[in-house]
Amino acid sequence: MQHHYTNDSKQTWWKWGNPEKSFHLKNDFPKLAVFLEEKWNKKLNEDFYLPDRITQLNSSSYSIDEWKQIFPNLRPDQISIASEDRIQYALGKSYRNSLQILTNEKIIAPDVIVFPEHTNEVAYILEQANHHKINITTYSGGTNVTGALDIENPLITCCVNMKKMNQLLHIDTVSQTATFQAGIYGPALEEILNNRGYTLGHFPQSFEFSTLGGWLATRSAGQESGLYGKIEDMVLGLKVATPNGIVEQFSFPRHASGIDVFQLFIGSEGTLGIITEAKMKTHPLPKSKKWVVGIFKSYEDGADALRQMIQSGIHPSISRLSDVQETKMLSLLSKEESKGFAKISKKIMKLYLKNTGYREPCLLMMQFSIKNYADEIASRVAKEFIKAKNGFNLPSASASNWHKNRFALPYMRETLIQNRILIDMFETVTYWNNLIPLYHQVKDSLKNNTDYFDKGGIIFCHISHIYETGASLYFTLMAPQQKDDEILQWENIKSIISNTIIKQGGAISHHHGVGKDHRKWYLQQLSPKTKKLLNAIKAELDPNNIMNSGKLFEPSIKDAQLHSLYPIV
């Protein structure tokens, strides 16, 4: 089945990540399996298997020779209409995408995949596509969970695959900057920097399979955003190929030289152009890392502690406060039981905590990156903020298991889906004064609007990505799938939560992005004049609306495209 994944990205087309890595629910998470089977009173089975369904694909519009006429300057090996490639680069990793594949739904794949190697080649592809009014999707990691790659209408679509644009272009270790081609994967980028003693510091959960360009195009956040910021805080300059040519602007550490246009491309999700190169801040690797772990008697107490800590200038690189339910779920993920003395002392600890009011605790994990002695002190000061809210500091070992598996959870999600479990994540961000209210409103909206809980629905949440002014809420939902109505079931839940989020003043996304799945709510959050301004920018850069048509902006009209292509062939 070699053709089902590319070696360079080690990704399979039909589920998360490396096909050689996967979990088995009962073997790998026995406690969770027992918990779910008891709660739902049903046997869980791996009911979905590797699809071998290239037949699911729509047929390609034109022959390879016809595509070569459209892109005469590309080498033959830079153009593919092979079914394996078309399906490999057709979809992201949203829950809907998973269901589309596993329920044998028709997949609208791009008609052709092209593999540029430098900025001018991307510009050339867009120029040709613009001339022929061919829709463009940009595939780099393909890890989005928002339907960002989905082709809405059956437009004639060319997928620009960025995997060959993976070079370090320039590094300046004095100024601590590095310029990369945007198609470089997280691990390759970190390896290049780590070998010189530096790090970018961007570690989203998709890290192993996502790329610099994807992070920028979607306004990504990494787990260590507390120290290094979100991707928009790390970028110093961009080169962007658009249907109207290459846009680049001077790059300075900061400036007062007019308007920053490159900001427009961050979060533009492939609708204005393709980010081809990015100049990024880098940081010396920390000397060490230190965990601070605590539990609180209530979520409110934990959130207050986090807020007061960051507003006092203490900045953990990672912070993650789980609610009662998530704290319980985390305990179900560990495989081994402690033994001997460790087991006894753990039991005594649990008993002590129960008796002192931590019967249903909320777990806080924070990581501090130690670069100097002041950082060491900061990690100690953080413990005082835990105590001040009646929190209890736990040994830091409690966090290492989570951290060790921090990139493994998407594999677990696949395993659950294959066991016919609905599992999805919903995230938002709001100001601190709205954070706990929004948390309750999201949970209540599900209770009040569906029979979700009656059917065994589980919702849990953590606060992460804390800022002085607010923080993000990250919800995970689980429920038994409604067989034959899997997508409808999910759409219903997605609607309820998204409606609540935007009604109650949260952003439709803090770091996943908009894509297809959030577009409806994104548009509700735009004021008419902002929409008009964005349309003018779109019209300037992408006059024929070929760039990821239907995302952020209105979709193109199908007929116009087909018509314009005919004369060539």
Add this chain to the structure above:
Amino acid sequence: MQHHYTNDSKQTWWKWGNPEKSFHLKNDFPKLAVFLEEKWNKKLNEDFYLPDRITQLNSSSYSIDEWKQIFPNLRPDQISIASEDRIQYALGKSYRNSLQILTNEKIIAPDVIVFPEHTNEVAYILEQANHHKINITTYSGGTNVTGALDIENPLITCCVNMKKMNQLLHIDTVSQTATFQAGIYGPALEEILNNRGYTLGHFPQSFEFSTLGGWLATRSAGQESGLYGKIEDMVLGLKVATPNGIVEQFSFPRHASGIDVFQLFIGSEGTLGIITEAKMKTHPLPKSKKWVVGIFKSYEDGADALRQMIQSGIHPSISRLSDVQETKMLSLLSKEESKGFAKISKKIMKLYLKNTGYREPCLLMMQFSIKNYADEIASRVAKEFIKAKNGFNLPSASASNWHKNRFALPYMRETLIQNRILIDMFETVTYWNNLIPLYHQVKDSLKNNTDYFDKGGIIFCHISHIYETGASLYFTLMAPQQKDDEILQWENIKSIISNTIIKQGGAISHHHGVGKDHRKWYLQQLSPKTKKLLNAIKAELDPNNIMNSGKLFEPSIKDAQLHSLYPIV
């Protein structure tokens, strides 16, 4: 002479700030006066006096009744064509502006001043002005030093004065945000926040007479940018009135909900619209502040120490590293000599330093804001970075004199100008690996290109506003004025320095902005496609090019304006 300044802003029209405050060169800076007189071998006199030259003004285009027809919804007291108002709001505080006034050059003032009180009123004014194609300048503090308010052609111009838009609109002390009308002055804004225990943390040298809206429109930096960031790092959301309506976008601590359009207005210098409201981050007032002061044997050593310190995660709120010449000049500013034991111990210290290699030292002043114990430690760690580069830590008292007078220097500049001394500041920003080379290139460019040094020119510099990736260079120049050729002399020097800065990879401005004076070089730093994109944004928001015409973008054509106004009157 009450009419020469407004009480609310305590500003005089013809020179910096409060007319009741001013310096006398020989009384207030006797050491400096002696130094300059000896260097230049001439007597310095206050040769310029308060101009009483309202006759300098161009005449106003239309009568007050005609203006009331253009803005029928405004109250009579919101419209003025009084000469006192027209001249008060005609110019900024650039060196050229000072010379224009003092050499009795014709001043092109706005034809009318309007005083809106809320966003909708600003939008109304712009709608009417757009209809009649009247050029708009926005006056808030009027402290720019770039000719940002200068009216290039004799366009018919309406000046929107923001001084009545000075209200706090919303404050959230939990999330630490505050929303203000943009015309609020620095001291009023800080007073409101300080009374609640908070600060914005933005202290540009213009602080006493500049406004929130001005800071945002020019991409301002405050002296404490090391802790609080530049103004673009502090803003969470904007409301902007444009000729095409009010643009506003959702505001979140961070998000992944598409493109941030409000970024476009930061640094737009009144060319796209008028920023009327801004939601800002605020911070708890620090518990204390602590100075760390050191001297280095070379500028290179000092710059290395600063760079290594900030790249290790130590963030002073203020940092300012003076070169040899600036260090000498600072010592000429103090009035009193030490006496008794203090005098003796100072002399011993000086002798010791001379004998240990600090004959011509470079002074570093850093301020740490202490919010927690880790900050206290950080200030101690900073001293290690000084030592590591053979620096010598001085008692912190050395910095307090500078800090006490930090808002007084613009008054001193006026005094020097009145003594027929050319004095101006030139600032830029670049990456660390280019910083010291750029510093030498700027100094060399003057040596090689003019007889500036032969005629006694003095140039000195400090590095401030340090970032992990780079820092700003702030040059001060002094020379005897070339009588009757004052403006030409300055233009020549400005050209030499600006050409060098952009040729050698510096930004044309780090925090002063572009205005009229930097426009030529700003345009050279824009790529053609970026310019085209900016033009499209301008065309969408300001289709008739009425907003500060001639700044950042091409100027309007004079005739078109006059023509379109005639039919009304």
